[in-house]
Structure formats: C-alpha cells, structure tokens
Amino acid sequence: MKIEGFRDLQRLAHGFQMAKVFFTANDLDLFTHLGQGRNAGELAYTLGLDARALGLLLNALVALGVLEKDGDLYRNGATAAEFLVAGENYRGSIFKHVHHCWESWSALPQAIRDGAPELAREKDLLSGTEEQWTRDFIRGMDDVTRDLAPQVAAQLDLSGARRLIDVGGGPGTYAAAFLEAFPGLQEVVLFDLPGALKVGQEKLQARGLQDRVRLVCGDFYQNDLGEGFDAVWISQVFHSQTEEGCRLLIDKAWRALNPGGRVLVHEFLLDDTKTSPMTAALFAVHMLVMTEGGRSYSGSEISGWMTEKGFERPEVCSVSQDTAVVLGRKPC
Ligand SMILES: C[S@@+](CC[C@H](N)C(=O)[O-])C[C@H]1O[C@@H](n2cnc3c(N)ncnc32)[C@H](O)[C@@H]1O
Structure with missing residues (x-):
C-alpha cells in the first residue's frame, strides 16, 4: 500500500x-x-x-x-x-468472526510490549467454550473458501490420489472441492476438533456429501492422523502454530503418508522480506494477538522444514491472489 x-x-x-x-x-x-x-x-x-x-x-x-x-x-x-x-448465499459469519477478534486487537499495544497476548482468543474460538464464536469462525471459513476452494483444486494435480486427509479441514469446503475435482478419490477424511466438525457435518450434509467424507474428531497435538494416505492437505493451519507446531505437523504428515504421497500446505505466504504481500504481513499481527506463538510464514521456511524431514524438492505454487501451496513428496 x-x-x-x-x-x-x-x-x-x-x-x-x-x-x-x-x-x-x-x-x-x-x-x-x-x-x-x-x-x-x-x-x-x-x-x-x-x-x-x-x-x-x-x-x-x-x-x-x-x-x-x-x-x-x-x-x-x-x-x-x-x-x-x-x-443460502449468506456470508456474514466471517465478519462476525473478525468482530469477535476486536478485543484481542485492542490489546495489541500490550502484546507488542510483552511479546505475547493476554487475550490469546483463538483457543476459546476452538475449544467450544464459546459455541457461537466457534460456529461463526468455522462457518466464516466456508464463507471465504466457497469460491476459492474449487479454483485452488483446479490448480493441483491429485489425480493419482485415492485417500486424502484434510487436517484442520473445518467446514469441509476443500474436502468437497477435491471430491468434485478428483473422481479417483475413494476416501476423504476431515480431521478436526469437535466444534469445527459439527459445522463440517452441517455443511457437508447441505452439499449432499455426508456419505463421501469420513469425519475424524481429533487434536493434532495429541493424536496421530492415521496412515495409508496419498495426500495430506493442511490449509490455513500453520499460521496459528509456532515453528515447533509446524514441524510437528510436517512430521505427522510424513507418518500418515504412503511412499510417494504428497503433503500440501496452503497458506497466506510471506515473501522472504516478510513485508509482502500485505494480507500475509497483517495476518502475522492477527496471529500475534490471537494465538500463543503463531505468525505468517514464508515459502522458504516451510520448504526448509519439509526438506529437513526428508520430503523431496518442495515446490511453492501460487494458487490464488493471496495464497500459495507448499508441496512436498515423500520418496517412494
Ligand atoms: C483457520 S481454520 C482453516 C479451516 C480450513 N482448513 C480452511 O482452509 O478454510 C483452522 C482449522 O484448524 C483446526 N484446528 C486448530 N487446532 C487444531 C488441533 N489442535 N487439532 C485439530 N484441528 C485443529 C480448527 O478447528 C480449524 O478448523
């Protein structure tokens, strides 16, 4: 700007x-x-x-x-x-969600002084203690990805994949887009916390896909993701994690994948200056006030963690105006 x-x-x-x-x-x-x-x-x-x-x-x-x-x-x-x-076309939930974050943003000066927020509200949004907040948050994710998910799916090649897990898949919008774009998918698992899965179930039912997506209730800190997957899709989850949390997710993806399988991390990625694009730079501050240790990451940071884990030649592919996917392949 x-x-x-x-x-x-x-x-x-x-x-x-x-x-x-x-x-x-x-x-x-x-x-x-x-x-x-x-x-x-x-x-x-x-x-x-x-x-x-x-x-x-x-x-x-x-x-x-x-x-x-x-x-x-x-x-x-x-x-x-x-x-x-x-x-049916209502998309006001995302703005209700952003408004729920107002109080945490008001505490930005305190977070800058102390390095961490007193009101790290993301955990309340997810824990289910504030049910309406959780609903607005996860419905809001569908509001913003309803048009985007099919566009993103069209730019990926998952044609060889039979089993895919959507980690932190929330409303299931990407799960639905992948089923539509890749008829070879035999199983799609939506892995998330209980409050998010309630919304996922509601949205998948509305799309008539409740029988084609398996809901798995879990916490990726505590639980493994399962195994035998050809693709692990992790969209807009890394930014709310510390670097350690991101590495943990990469490790869990590795264990969940078949040889030759792919991990795909979708994010608002920063460039190496960390000042651009503006959406990602502002989102880093959003994560400062909302989480304990989250921020936006650059493609080279995420590729570096994938390489350290053993993924082959990670690639960064821009898939929309504001987002990109970092893709790594587990060796055969
Ligand atoms: C920003 S939303 C992204 C939703 C969806 N993947 C998308 O791209 O629109 C983050 C998702 O991660 C889930 N999540 C956060 N912490 C989690 C955890 N510890 N275990 C499982 N899911 C988690 C949230 O419930 C939420 O659905």
Missing part, C-alpha cells in the same frame, strides 16, 4: 471506524431485517433499538456504499443484498 501525504494517513487511521460501523450492522443482522426497504424508526421499533442512534448508523452505512437511501427509506446495496441477507 502506498502512503502519499497526510490525507492517506488520516484514511488509514479512520479505517477502524468504517470496520466498526459495518461489524455492528452485521451483528444486528440489519441487512436481513431491511427487507425491501425500511425507515430508521420502523426498524428501530422492530429490533428494540434507539431510533436516533440507528439513523446515524444507517446514514454511515449509506456513506460507506453498503446501503442506499431513498427519501427516509434505507435498502441494501447490491453486494449487501447478495451476501449479507440470511439464506
């Missing part, structure tokens, strides 16, 4: 206000409640909110381009109508 002048600094600094206005509207499900168009008083009455305050929020949402206003009637803009209204 380029900063050229004081105005750009102001825009950067005020970004949090835009985000908070949007998160608040999304948490209140205003986009669903707006229906074909409502005025602030009516909507406030329905939802038990303050009409004046809601009017200010709605006006700001119009200014941000999310809503449209006609006289005193507010209605969804095209993008809000497409993605933020309850129904």
Whole structure:
C-alpha cells in the first residue's frame, strides 16, 4: 500500500471506524431485517433499538456504499443484498468472526510490549467454550473458501490420489472441492476438533456429501492422523502454530503418508522480506494477538522444514491472489 501525504494517513487511521460501523450492522443482522426497504424508526421499533442512534448508523452505512437511501427509506446495496441477507448465499459469519477478534486487537499495544497476548482468543474460538464464536469462525471459513476452494483444486494435480486427509479441514469446503475435482478419490477424511466438525457435518450434509467424507474428531497435538494416505492437505493451519507446531505437523504428515504421497500446505505466504504481500504481513499481527506463538510464514521456511524431514524438492505454487501451496513428496 502506498502512503502519499497526510490525507492517506488520516484514511488509514479512520479505517477502524468504517470496520466498526459495518461489524455492528452485521451483528444486528440489519441487512436481513431491511427487507425491501425500511425507515430508521420502523426498524428501530422492530429490533428494540434507539431510533436516533440507528439513523446515524444507517446514514454511515449509506456513506460507506453498503446501503442506499431513498427519501427516509434505507435498502441494501447490491453486494449487501447478495451476501449479507440470511439464506443460502449468506456470508456474514466471517465478519462476525473478525468482530469477535476486536478485543484481542485492542490489546495489541500490550502484546507488542510483552511479546505475547493476554487475550490469546483463538483457543476459546476452538475449544467450544464459546459455541457461537466457534460456529461463526468455522462457518466464516466456508464463507471465504466457497469460491476459492474449487479454483485452488483446479490448480493441483491429485489425480493419482485415492485417500486424502484434510487436517484442520473445518467446514469441509476443500474436502468437497477435491471430491468434485478428483473422481479417483475413494476416501476423504476431515480431521478436526469437535466444534469445527459439527459445522463440517452441517455443511457437508447441505452439499449432499455426508456419505463421501469420513469425519475424524481429533487434536493434532495429541493424536496421530492415521496412515495409508496419498495426500495430506493442511490449509490455513500453520499460521496459528509456532515453528515447533509446524514441524510437528510436517512430521505427522510424513507418518500418515504412503511412499510417494504428497503433503500440501496452503497458506497466506510471506515473501522472504516478510513485508509482502500485505494480507500475509497483517495476518502475522492477527496471529500475534490471537494465538500463543503463531505468525505468517514464508515459502522458504516451510520448504526448509519439509526438506529437513526428508520430503523431496518442495515446490511453492501460487494458487490464488493471496495464497500459495507448499508441496512436498515423500520418496517412494
Ligand atoms: C483457520 S481454520 C482453516 C479451516 C480450513 N482448513 C480452511 O482452509 O478454510 C483452522 C482449522 O484448524 C483446526 N484446528 C486448530 N487446532 C487444531 C488441533 N489442535 N487439532 C485439530 N484441528 C485443529 C480448527 O478447528 C480449524 O478448523
């Protein structure tokens, strides 16, 4: 991103206000409640909110381009109508999830001072102690990967694989995309913690794939992944682990794979400067405040750990605008 002048600094600094206005509207499900168009008083009455305050929020949402206003009637803009209204196409869970992380981000100065966050909230998101958070988190993963997973699958060659395990596969979106792209797959295992698997089950049922994916409830710190797999897919899991945790996962993948099998690690990868791309550099800070020791990694770091383990000539392949796969083959 380029900063050229004081105005750009102001825009950067005020970004949090835009985000908070949007998160608040999304948490209140205003986009669903707006229906074909409502005025602030009516909507406030329905939802038990303050009409004046809601009017200010709605006006700001119009200014941000999310809503449209006609006289005193507010209605969804095209993008809000497409993605933020309850129904099959709804993708607001990801933003509820990001909003759950707000408190941890507020503690960023403390994390920078002490080197670790007091509110490492990712474990609460995953442990099931905050059930709604877990649901929003894992449904949110489906929101962001629904379009991406088929595109990623189309760029990989898993045509020889018969058994694949999706480690930390959450909503099963990649498992579904692989089944679609590679008809030779005879078994796909979705391995995850119990709260995530509940959402995985719900999503796979909605796709009619509940009989084609085996759900295995486990914790990769405590449990092995099983054995006899031709491919181990680990997507967006490394960043929440320490380097030691990443090496442990590579070791577990090695043990789970048949000779000639492949491990595929999908991430927001940093380049070797660790400052680019911006998504990965910001994600590293997100992991600083949310986890105990996670960060974004570079392709050369992950390839290096794979090589140390014995994987042959790991390759880094860009598979989307923001993500890449590091692929290593276990020798035959
Ligand atoms: C960021 S999500 C990624 C979900 C999916 N792989 C994707 O790319 O969209 C991380 C996933 O790792 C799972 N996970 C985290 N720690 C785990 C552990 N110790 N054992 C098993 N799964 C874990 C989470 O439950 C979650 O589903």
